[in-house]
Amino acid sequence: MSTRSKTAVLLASAGVLAAGWQIGTAQGQTTALSTDTATTTTETTTATPTATPTTTTPTTTAPTTTATAETTPTTSASASTSGGATGTFTGATASNRFGTVTVTVTLKAGSITDVSAKATIYEQKSARYVNMALPTLKSEVIAADSADVSNVSGATYTTSSYLTSLQSALDKAGR
Amino acid sequence: MTTLHDRPRTAPVAQPDPRPSIAQRYAAQARARNWRADGLEFVGWVSMAVSVALFLADGGAAQFGTISDAFSSVGILAGLTSTNALLLMLLLAARIPVIDATLGQPRATSLHAKLGQWVVIGLVIHTMFLIAGYAMSASATWLAQFLYFWGATADFGWAVLGMVLFLVISFTSVAAARKKLPYEVWHAIHLASYVAVGASIPHMFSMSGLFATNAAARWYWIVLLALTGLALLVFRLGIPLLSTLDSRLTVSRVTQVTPDVINIEVTGRRVADLGARAGQYFHWRFLAPGLWWHQHPFSISAAPTANTLRITVRNLGKGTAALMNVRPGTLVAIEGPYGTFSDAARTTPEVVMIGAGVGIAPIRALLEETAIIPGRAAVVLRASRPEELYLLHEITELCRRRGAALITLVGPRARIDLQGTTRWVPQHQANLSLTQIAPYLAEADVFVCGPDGFTDAVIADLKGHGVPDSRIHEERFVW
Numbered sequence A: 001m002s003t004r005s006k007t008a009v010l011l012a013s014a015g016v017l018a019a020g021w022q023i024g025t026a027q028g029q030t031t032a033l034s035t036d037t038a039t040t041t042t043e044t045t046t047a048t049p050t051a052t053p054t055t056t057t058p059t060t061t062a063p064t065t066t067a068t069a070e071t072t073p074t075t076s077a078s079a080s081t082s083g084g085a086t087g088t089f090t091g092a093t094a095s096n097r098f099g100t101v102t103v104t105v106t107l108k109a110g111s112i113t114d115v116s117a118k119a120t121i122y123e124q125k126s127a128r129y130v131n132m133a134l135p136t137l138k139s140e141v142i143a144a145d146s147a148d149v150s151n152v153s154g155a156t157y158t159t160s161s162y163l164t165s166l167q168s169a170l171d172k173a174g175r
Numbered sequence B: 001m002t003t004l005h006d007r008p009r010t011a012p013v014a015q016p017d018p019r020p021s022i023a024q025r026y027a028a029q030a031r032a033r034n035w036r037a038d039g040l041e042f043v044g045w046v047s048m049a050v051s052v053a054l055f056l057a058d059g060g061a062a063q064f065g066t067i068s069d070a071f072s073s074v075g076i077l078a079g080l081t082s083t084n085a086l087l088l089m090l091l092l093a094a095r096i097p098v099i100d101a102t103l104g105q106p107r108a109t110s111l112h113a114k115l116g117q118w119v120v121i122g123l124v125i126h127t128m129f130l131i132a133g134y135a136m137s138a139s140a141t142w143l144a145q146f147l148y149f150w151g152a153t154a155d156f157g158w159a160v161l162g163m164v165l166f167l168v169i170s171f172t173s174v175a176a177a178r179k180k181l182p183y184e185v186w187h188a189i190h191l192a193s194y195v196a197v198g199a200s201i202p203h204m205f206s207m208s209g210l211f212a213t214n215a216a217a218r219w220y221w222i223v224l225l226a227l228t229g230l231a232l233l234v235f236r237l238g239i240p241l242l243s244t245l246d247s248r249l250t251v252s253r254v255t256q257v258t259p260d261v262i263n264i265e266v267t268g269r270r271v272a273d274l275g276a277r278a279g280q281y282f283h284w285r286f287l288a289p290g291l292w293w294h295q296h297p298f299s300i301s302a303a304p305t306a307n308t309l310r311i312t313v314r315n316l317g318k319g320t321a322a323l324m325n326v327r328p329g330t331l332v333a334i335e336g337p338y339g340t341f342s343d344a345a346r347t348t349p350e351v352v353m354i355g356a357g358v359g360i361a362p363i364r365a366l367l368e369e370t371a372i373i374p375g376r377a378a379v380v381l382r383a384s385r386p387e388e389l390y391l392l393h394e395i396t397e398l399c400r401r402r403g404a405a406l407i408t409l410v411g412p413r414a415r416i417d418l419q420g421t422t423r424w425v426p427q428h429q430a431n432l433s434l435t436q437i438a439p440y441l442a443e444a445d446v447f448v449c450g451p452d453g454f455t456d457a458v459i460a461d462l463k464g465h466g467v468p469d470s471r472i473h474e475e476r477f478v479w
Helices: A003-033 A124-144 A156-173 B019-057 B067-092 B097-137 B142-152 B154-173 B175-180 B183-206 B209-213 B215-247 B318-323 B357-369 B392-402 B452-464
Strands: A068-070 A087-090 A094-096 A099-108 A111-121 B250-258 B261-267 B281-287 B296-299 B308-314 B331-338 B351-356 B377-383 B405-410 B413-415 B422-426 B445-450 B472-476
Touching: A003 B019, A087 A156, A094 A156, A099 A156, A111 A124, A111 A156, A124 A156, B019 B067, B019 B097, B019 B215, B067 B097, B067 B183, B067 B215, B097 B142, B097 B154, B097 B472, B142 B154, B154 B175, B154 B183, B183 B215, B209 B215, B215 B331, B250 B331, B281 B308, B296 B308, B296 B318, B296 B357, B308 B318, B308 B357, B351 B357, B357 B377, B357 B392, B357 B445, B357 B452, B377 B392, B377 B422, B392 B405, B405 B422, B422 B452, B445 B452, B452 B472
Parallel strands: B351 B377, B351 B445, B377 B405, B445 B472
Antiparallel strands: A068 A111, A087 A099, A094 A099, A099 A111, B250 B261, B261 B308, B281 B296, B281 B331, B413 B422
């Protein structure tokens, strides 16, 4: 390996790594700042920045043995808007580092009346976060009547997969 | 200006000294090749950095807080870098023209093998650390965690299959094991690499947080995997198939050189379009009963003409024995041309070509095409017995015409001490030094082709005389 290429490799690699690091740390701060409190239901997509940043990294806790979590389907009526699809639609399964999420949505005249989700979890410890996130996401989605809801603090991956799968279900319904 | 194909009938007298222009041309050629080599090296190393940077960009640096997270992160990093190195290995084996022309097959293969060791170590770390990391966070045993993954998704099972295959492939490719295996067995096992890579792909996209949730990272890896697959398809299947179909090569003449050596001439259309340089090799498949299933790498033993190629084949055992009866009219499938054992490797105006056994063949071709300055070029042929100096008449004639010195060294290997240490020169010339043959040796390009032991011994000798690696060009009879 010539000195020329060694130098070029070192400089370029250092640059690439530094850029990656920079993006990674910058994003970490954004995620922490834009998290919403788990219980709030919002109608708009605007995330309320909280003063106290919450960590998105799951901490080591006692293991849960639950492998799959399924929310119990409940019927909650929603003000119907214009005419649209009615029926039950299941979205594509979305995966993440901790498992998969498959969302089924029930529509009445184009409005979301119910959402249920089936989750598989690779890692036992994350079952807790998933179990916590699913009901929150459900109520947020029904309230917002769309996939435009904010991230559930501490369950970024699950939120992302949930919303991806939900969107694909909504796409199937043609809305 | 001297061109490659100038073949003066007599030694040039009172003509302008060709040396400066040849020196300039070869120096420029060497510079270009060095830039290409640096470029390839750069791309290889920076791609490794990018694979780590994408992990960092996804917030990876924050994933070292607890011991279990740190284990998982090390596992993820090992997986990412190994995957990248694995793709580099596949590209090195894809016979991409720029890689072949820059690194040459011996270097590309040894790099492929070296990377292979790291990839397997990396994949073992990837598996162990991730299972350990997840097991730790769940206070479970490794086995429980393994079974947990196994039950959670089919992709994990595929990944395990890939891992097992990678281990088998690496064990059978370790030099010691490889020598004991017949080529066909080793090759069949090595072909399982494609299955191994394919089986590992699903879990990258379903189980990995990076590929599944980070769109930039996902697309980067999809594009990288797709391009690698495409390169393999195009250069290992597409182009050889097109070359074969387009040139429609058939055996046109078979002549006996010695009882166990034959010349095979093949003729076809637009052979010149294949772009073969004298000294390069093709993979040959003769489409006749009993022959078609076996592919052989043979160097061309004469400069290619507009529609013919010639190879010189020695009966070396099972595969080549059957070839001795190949009939004119037999269709031929080819892959190539490959290799840097040609004028394209030259860096200086002086040249020494050393061949042993059937390794004389590419030297015979090279001698016809590469630039030669009378008095600054030598051909050294080595054989145990005089009849093994294949193509000697042709080579003698070419040396005379082109002004290269010809030295033949015949006889059993010299023993130089009582311990049985041998030199590559014959017994009766045990003290012969290459500098006696070519006083300009240290400034010359040296081409060496022959059996492994011979090639190694000559290269060691050359290094002892201060010939740098960049001027030693070798071709080996290996698969």
